Amino acid sequence: MSVLIIDGLKLFNTAFAVGNPYVAYGSLRTSSEQNQQKGLKEMLCSVIHMVRNVTAHELRIHGDVNEKDAVDIMT
Template structure:
């Protein structure tokens, strides 16, 4: 559970809003570290996982592997748009995150970290 190091304090305080924010920021930092690209958000994801990817999460040879890779790229964009950006730009009082929502979101982030564990840098 790589995400835990980014949001342990917030989780122990039941601060789900900031736990989700910190876990998302940690995921995007890991992508920067693996790719050596210093962009952020959607721009980072598009450059690293686009049609001419820097990182691949599988062999990226077959149509199915490319579809899976593109789906992973879209999942990361979704995390950014749906959870990272609102928590970074909206007041906590206006954007409530329940414990169940936080656990579900952190599960998705954990899955993304696991896929990055085997990512290959190809350029």
């Protein structure tokens, strides 16, 4: 269970923030590690834009993304 009660982009931006993250991909001491953290956060945010937002804000007939399509988008 998370202590964060937000979702979507706000959740990823908060959870994976470089300054004070809830989840860190490394020690975040070097600029390379900070870039990896930012990259992971941005990839997760892209999934929100490409999959979650489309299915949440479109009629099911227009925005239905099945599991195979979602996996294809993430890979």
